[in-house]
Amino acid sequence: MRRRTAVIVVGATCAFAVAANIAAFVFDLLITDAERSDLSGFGLDAVPFLAALWSALIVGAILAIRRPEHPVGWLFLAQGTSVTLAGLLDGYGAYGAIVRDDPLPAADLAVVLGESLFIPWFVLVALILHLTPTGRPLSMRWGRIAAATVAAGSLWFALRLVAPDAAEPPLDTVPNPLAVLPASLDDPLRVVRYVASFLTSAGFIAAGVSLLVRFRRSTGMERRRLLWLAIVVVPLPVYIAVSFLAASGDHQLVLSLATGGFIALIPVAAGLSIAKYHLYDVDQILSRAVTYLLVSCILAITYVAVVVTVGRLIGDRGGSALPSVLGTLAAVAAALPAYRAFQDAVDRRFNRRRYDAVRMVREYVRAPTRQSVEDVLRTALAVPDLRVAYWVSDREQWVTEDGRQVETEPDEIEIRRHSAPVARIAYDRGAIEPDIAEAAAVEATPELVSAGLRAAISLQLAEVRESRRRIAAAQLAERRRIERDLHDGAQQRLLALALELQAAQVNGSPERLREAAATGVTELQSAVAELRELANGLHPAVLSDSGLGAALDDLASRLPLPVAVRATASRYPPQIESTAWFIACEAISNAVKHGGPAEIEVSVGAMNGTLILTVSDDGVDDADPHGAGLRGIADRAEAVGGVLSVKARPDGGTVVIGRLPCGS
C-alpha cells in the first residue's frame, strides 16, 4: 500500500473514531436525561476503555503511516475501531431499543453487535502478539496456531450473534433479532460456543507465549525492543482469569478494568518500547509529528494574528478579503523557516543522533575539507563500513570514488538528482536507523554529485592506464615475434651461407668454390625476399607510398579467399592510415581464424573528419570483442582518439567498424 493511501485510510479511521466517541457520549446524555443511568456506559468503568481505544488508535495510526506494509499498525487500528464501535453500538442500542418508546431502526441489532464485539479484541490482540515486531509469525507452527485462533474466534463471534441470550444485563431485555435458529439447537450450540470461547482464550494465551518465546530467543536490540511487551504479556493468564470471573459474576466495573486495562496496556507497552528503543522505527515519526503540530500552531497563530490586526486596522468587519489574503501570505512565508527551525529544535531534543549527523554533513557541504564525502558520512553516522558507490551514466556502472567497479543492491539508499541516480550508499542496517542515514545522505547530495564526477574521471583514467598497459604488452609481444622471425629466417640462412663459403674456402678446389658461389647467390636472394616479407608485414611500403586503398588491395590479392575492397585513393595522416591498416589486418585474420567466412568485405570512407573502416564477414561464429586480438585493435583505435565497435550481423558473421579522426 502506498503511504498516501495509508494516510487517507488512517485519517478516515481516526475521524470516525472521534465522531463515534462523540455520538456515544450524546447517546449517554440522552439515556441519563431519561433517568435510566443504570444503562449508562460512561461511568468510571469507561476510562480504561477510552484509554485502550485511543492508545491503540494512536499507536496504530503512527505505525500504519510509517510502515504501511507492516500488519501490526493496521491491527492496532482495527482493535481501536472495534472498541469505538462497541461503545457506539451499546449507546445507540440502549437508547434506541430501551429508553425510547418507539424503537430506533436496527437498535436491537446494535445491541447484539455491541455486546459481541469484545470477541474480535481477543483475536486482534492475539494476532498483534504473534506478529510483533517482524510482521511475520515466529514460525510456520505458530502461524498455524494464530490461524486456528482466528478461526475459533470467528466461530465464537458468529454463534454469539445468533444466540438468544446474546445480550448481558441490563440489555438482556432486548430480544435478539438474529436468534432465528430453532430452539432445539440452543443447547448443542451453547456447548459449541463454550468450546470456541475456550479455544479462543487458549489461542490468546498461546499468542502471549509466542511473544515470550520470541523474547527468549531474541538478542541485543530486538530483545530490548520486546522487553516492555514481554512484561505486559507475563500476567496475561491472570487477566483472562479475572475477566472470566468478573463476567460470570456480573462485576461490570471489575470486568471493564481488567479487560480494558489489559487491552490498553499492549499499545501503551508498544509505545513505551518505541519511546525507549525505537520499536518499529517510529521515534522519527513521533518527532516529525510533534514538529508538524508545532508548525501548524505557529501558522494558525500567524494567520489569526494577521487577520485580526489587519481587520482592526482597516476597520472592516468581514467585508474585505484583504485580511485573509494577507494572513495566508504571512502563513505561507513563515511555513518553511518555521518547519526548519522546529525540525532542528525537535531533533535536537528527541532525535539527537539524527540532529548531529545532519549538522556534521551540512557543515561539510558548506565548507568541504580534505576528507572524502564517504569518510564524512562514516564519521557522521558512526558506521565505519559505510560504502558509497557512484553512478557513471555513460558506462552504466557503479564505481567507488577511485574508479573501481562495485556491485550495488537496489535496496541501498539511492540519491538522485534531476531524476538520475547519483550515488548508492550501503551500510550496516543494524548500526543506524535508515531514516537518519537517508537524511544525512540527502544533506550530502551536492558533495556526492561532485565526488561522482571525480569517480567518473578516475574510472576513465583507470581505463586509460589499462589500455596503455595492454598496448605496451602488445608491443613487447610484437617485438618477440619479429625477433623470432628474424632469427629463424634470414639470420639462419645467412649463417648457413657463411658456413658453406668457409667450408669451400677450407677445401680450396675451384670446383667446390664455384659450387659454393652459386649456392650463395640463391641463398642470398632468398634471404632478401624473406626480409622484404617481414618488413612488409610490419608496415607495407605500399601503405606509405600509395595509401590505404592500395595496401588493402595488395593484401586482398595475397589472401586465399575473396576479399572485396571498396576504398578510394584518398590519403590520410600516416598514423591514421597505419592504425586503419592494423585494424583491417587484425579484423580479417580474426574473421578467417574464427568465423570461416566465404567472403570478406572491407570498405574505407571518410565523413566529417572521421575515417570509417568497415570489415564485414559472413562467417558463422560471433567474434568476441574482448578477445586479445580485437581488444588490441580497440586499444590502437583509442590511442589515436578513435573508437572500435564489434557487432554481430543479423544474418550471421561479424562487422568490425573503426572510426578514426582524420582531420579531413
Added chain:
Amino acid sequence: MRVVIADDSVLFREGLARLLAEADIETCAMAGDADELESVVEEHGPDVALVDIRMPPSFTHEGARAAARLRDQGNGLGILLLSQSLEGRYAARLAQDHPKGFGYLLKDHVVDVATLVDAVDRVADGGTVLDPDVVTYLLGRRTARDQVEGLTAREREVLALMAEGRSNAAIGRELVLNERTVDSHISSILTKLDLLPQPDDHRRVLAVLAWLQKD
C-alpha cells in the same frame, strides 16, 4: 674426432657439418631437438656434442638443459654450446657449473674455422672454452672494469685469455710470448686481483670467472 650436432635449423647444421668435414672432423649424427640429441648421443657415443642453446619446443634454454643432463651421465662427453645471441652472465654461470669439457661459443664465431676447431679440440680434451665476446662482456661490466684498471694492457689481454679457458702455452702462442713471461704476467694478475694460484687450468678459469662475476 667424432661429434654430433643439435640445432633446429637444418640449414645451419648442414652447413656446420660440411665445414667440420673440411676440417677432418666427422659428424656422426645430427639432431633437431633435445630429445633427439640425447638419443643420438647414446647411440653414437661421440667425443663432443655441438648444441644450440635455444631449441624447440619452448625456444628458451632447452639445449643447455639437455647438455647438462648429458654431462651428468658422466661419460666424458665434451659439450660445446652454440648461441645466436650473447647472454654473458648465463654463459659464465654455465661455465662455472660445468667447467670440465665445456664450451660456449657464439654462432658468429663458429664461421671462423680455426676458432671452431680449436674449441672442439679443447672441449674434447676436457678443457673450458668461453667465447671472447662473453669475456669482453664480463670485463666490461662496471664492477670488473673498476678493478682491472690497475692491470697493464698486456695483463688485461692475458686475463681475457685465461677467462676464455686457454692454457699458459696457448696464451703464449696467441700473444707471441714465451711461457715464462706468461707465467710472470699471470702471477702478477693473481696478486693484483687478490686471487690464489690454482693447481690446474680448470680451477684457474673458475676462480677468474667467479672474480669476474662478483658484484
